[in-house]
Amino acid sequence: MAEIQTIRAGLVGITGYAGMELARLLAGHPNMRLVMACSRAEAGRRLGEYYPFLEKLPGADVVISVFDAEAAVKQCDVVFLAVPAGTAMKMTPALVEGGVRVVDFSADFRLHDVHVYEEWYRLPHEAPALLPEAVYGLPELNANSVRRARLVANPGCYPTSIILGLYAPLMGGLIEPDGIIADSKSGATGAGRKPGTATLFSEVADTFRAYGLPRHRHTPEIEQEVSAIAGQEVRLSFTPHLVPMNRGILSTIYTRLKKPGTTVEEVYEVCRETWKDSPWVRVLAPGRLPETRFVRGSMFCDIGLVADPRTGRLIILSVIDNLCRGAAGQALANANLMCGMPVDAGLSDSAPLV
Amino acid sequence: MAEIQTIRAGLVGITGYAGMELARLLAGHPNMRLVMACSRAEAGRRLGEYYPFLEKLPGADVVISVFDAEAAVKQCDVVFLAVPAGTAMKMTPALVEGGVRVVDFSADFRLHDVHVYEEWYRLPHEAPALLPEAVYGLPELNANSVRRARLVANPGCYPTSIILGLYAPLMGGLIEPDGIIADSKSGATGAGRKPGTATLFSEVADTFRAYGLPRHRHTPEIEQEVSAIAGQEVRLSFTPHLVPMNRGILSTIYTRLKKPGTTVEEVYEVCRETWKDSPWVRVLAPGRLPETRFVRGSMFCDIGLVADPRTGRLIILSVIDNLCRGAAGQALANANLMCGMPVDAGLSDSAPLV
């Protein structure tokens, strides 16, 4: 049997929560090793000094460096870009051309239509030539394309929860594709790690609010992917809220049943059948509702189903961990595929931390 | 000028959060005094011993007693029933007949139709004769009826937020009354103070979940009141969620604009005009969104408005404190009216505790 080679991974952007989560996951990966960690602000320090949780674990001794594409090409087989939209598109071309596989956490390569990108992100796109080959990295839907990709656009956290939640009922023709409302709630890590008054502990704890209405940037991404599934253009309402918790997203998705009398059991059968071979999607039995804690730190997407004969609606509750499934874990799954490894390498061993 | 008499108040049910909140409010009321506090389990103790926050304040020296209707009639001008549905209806008739004004925190007298009550609460109603005279105690809408009432059904917490949020746009004819979705989020005091695994700290903190779908008991109450405002029968979707915070409700209400091109500024003008003389309803300027912390411990209902021309929707965000506005504070406002006092006696002095 051929020996499995250790994949050398680079992480650009260590100061955010997604980068931190990736470092956590890589520390336990059997065949991938963090060899490069970049941050302008923290360059020169040991990674373990910056990440106290990583001390005495693999990766702790990497010295943080300033990103340099040439060095990255030499040192890495795969590079994870955990940097803001607008920055990733500047870094990507040189990496891809240098033969490094790239998983981009930002939105820079998620939207097929450059005009939609520029309208919602209010940035000129600097690498539009790469858009056609970038693969939207939802492993359950696009594993084959991801395997062959040089560049994967890692999905947004909210879109991941909503797309996975809608997939089976839409594919099964159970619900109308129009008039959908996704009322989503996210933990505070989703708001990023940049200092700001609005995300201080005492501005988030013991309070609740919506934000970003009605034009949150994840909207076109959700619409693009849901349209592809539905086979028609879909326009929907997406409302994010901030929950006083660290991790987790719950999306409450309101849809209309094509046949108002469809029972929850019928929907459940379709969903269960759709996902029966997917280790990470768990469809809950009728009467059970998902909770974010039961997926904490994992790749699971837990889906609850409620049919309401009074209103003819199917309500789908979809839950993920925003940092693992919604960012770093999904990125790692994509990297696994791109590097010829099992999709769940380094991701399968442990149960959620309840 | 005639001297203002001190109103003698009784509280039945001290072990829950709503009763606790009422004791807090009464301690600062200029003309109402707690003279009776009832609880079978805690009878014989000083109230200040059971409520450590109340020590050295008015009410602390009341000795907890077992409820006795005759004694209540002798000692009290007004009695607050902070007991579960099913219990209140047993206590109410003797009090009302004895000439005591009653404010009932439970749902026992909220629904006009006894059949609807029995269907949703799965209890036979034991005092249906009182239903016709019971007044639904939303002070902004029903102050005149409350003033003359012997029995006030204090509104539920979720219904309060949703009814106040929908009132102006519905009355102004701006939105369709059908197809409404109320996605509500509540702090954990809303789940009550009864011991149970599901509401332990570690089952609620750092997690998020929906519950009670699709038949939460507040649904018919919301539909009854919204139907009355809309002038037609309304059926809507109501989904409650549990937020890891103590107090507060935020309802995200999805409606369809009658004219999809209506701007948020137009809606704002209608809402502001509607509520301009109401000290407790604050309509936020377009672009601003409400947060539960800004109403903490108060009677305020803060309303945010979002018009989405992409989907033709008006999204209304309505925020209250579930214990004060959603229970004890509103009950006190009703009692004030019933006793001939200004509606805001004991409620007007202080700003929210941010």
Added chain:
Amino acid sequence: MAEIQTIRAGLVGITGYAGMELARLLAGHPNMRLVMACSRAEAGRRLGEYYPFLEKLPGADVVISVFDAEAAVKQCDVVFLAVPAGTAMKMTPALVEGGVRVVDFSADFRLHDVHVYEEWYRLPHEAPALLPEAVYGLPELNANSVRRARLVANPGCYPTSIILGLYAPLMGGLIEPDGIIADSKSGATGAGRKPGTATLFSEVADTFRAYGLPRHRHTPEIEQEVSAIAGQEVRLSFTPHLVPMNRGILSTIYTRLKKPGTTVEEVYEVCRETWKDSPWVRVLAPGRLPETRFVRGSMFCDIGLVADPRTGRLIILSVIDNLCRGAAGQALANANLMCGMPVDAGLSDSAPLV
């Protein structure tokens, strides 16, 4: 009877939690009105726009201005300085000379010895001439001096909890004044409202840590006041910790009993006698322990007592709200005294918000 004049109050520094708390309290004060609110960053906005909780309440319409000593002298009877150490000492002299009473929230005038100030705060003192007349504003201990003061140094939050906790047992000669350890725990508002990674929600929630060891700046303030009570120089250990909650301080104070056999009942009698006429200090009966929630938003200091015959120790647990009693509420009490009003004007009406 002479009419009570309305006192005109100015607040310098609105962007922090202490300033916010003062605005909350002033909105409910019967005889004091906020007439000036200063902030360089927010100048020109209505205060109610910056403080959404204040809308429709007294103070909301004050227009935020840049601090100007001359204007302050004209407009205000009393000025509250909710600005950082180092800034307050620059503002104070002109105000005091202009005849305005000043309550300073910072540490600039708390330490009698200018050298100690300069050693611990690492700032040259710019107004040492005012130090001799500044009164340390703990109303229970220094009310008479406060009444005559032009300048009150409002105590720090940690010192307030520790000094009140130690006062009675030290005065009663029950404990040794040396070897004391104060292990204090504070909610996150105590860390201020300045943006920073360390106080983001996800860096504070679901975690616990100590900070500032072993030289937190409140140490010399505590030692100065405890020395004065003990009648001898006291050196103690003070360790602050950050609790994932918004408000509240609990100090666990370890002392040695002079007579190891002293019972908790004996200590309790001394403490209760000491504080029996103080409306805001509540000594808990033996066997009961204080909790921060029972003092939330109030002036109460709740004190629990534990005698441990195994170790000869008296453990004192002292609890306050860090923003009300530990900052703005205490400042308001001091201002009340300075302006000839009852100490509890605007502070006495309401029970803690549990």
Added chain:
Amino acid sequence: MAEIQTIRAGLVGITGYAGMELARLLAGHPNMRLVMACSRAEAGRRLGEYYPFLEKLPGADVVISVFDAEAAVKQCDVVFLAVPAGTAMKMTPALVEGGVRVVDFSADFRLHDVHVYEEWYRLPHEAPALLPEAVYGLPELNANSVRRARLVANPGCYPTSIILGLYAPLMGGLIEPDGIIADSKSGATGAGRKPGTATLFSEVADTFRAYGLPRHRHTPEIEQEVSAIAGQEVRLSFTPHLVPMNRGILSTIYTRLKKPGTTVEEVYEVCRETWKDSPWVRVLAPGRLPETRFVRGSMFCDIGLVADPRTGRLIILSVIDNLCRGAAGQALANANLMCGMPVDAGLSDSAPLV
């Protein structure tokens, strides 16, 4: 190379947090498999139904059964007793005699002196004959004894943090063994999962309190082990507090330096040397302080050191995850040793979940 056999594990007591944590860990263990899960209340259900986080993972399909010693002996190589003190001692003898290795989470076999047990736990001991052979399972200190043991008394969570914190300075002769104070703070999972008003979300969130003073049951356990390390009888003060967070313990341990001039660097060298081969004990460099989040879900004990020349004290801050290192993880490490596996099997792979 001989094949590694899969160890069959039984878990008695699934309804508490420690049992839940063990199920999580076993799901990722390479050589140990959960084959039996016992609970009287939940017997007959699939474990995955009771633990939603476990679905689609190893262990989910185990059917919960009522504990039966004979069955356990047949099915299991090792049994974990996650049951209350008093219950474990009834179950243990039959298991041990049947040849099953037992790891007891309770205190039943921790105290060598049966009289001390009976005094502090107020229960007659029913299996005193097993006390002499029970090994106190702190792997860093007692690995060799654990390897040979039939019965391991798994240490308490508070004792683990305090003993590991004190070990190196005591062994190194740097501190006085008397007069020690351990001021500990624990997350709410430490209070157990039994329904009760005191541990409801709204009684723990946004508040802080001490409990169990001055006779918490972990006191004699701490004293027994610290005495053994110090080589003399030690009596200390131990004060636990409840932090509004799920997991984690931080103990702030106050000691007196034998030589008051000892620097923190000197202490650091001794501690680092002591723990340099221990993968799970991380001594932080001088100036750094530990946080509970950096050990979440892991076996790490992070230790911070503060020397205070003003008071001659060494303050030790010791941090663990109360459920993993303080209960289930440590139990698993002990079981690994008892079964001839590496101590970190199933525990080494993953970094803390920050």
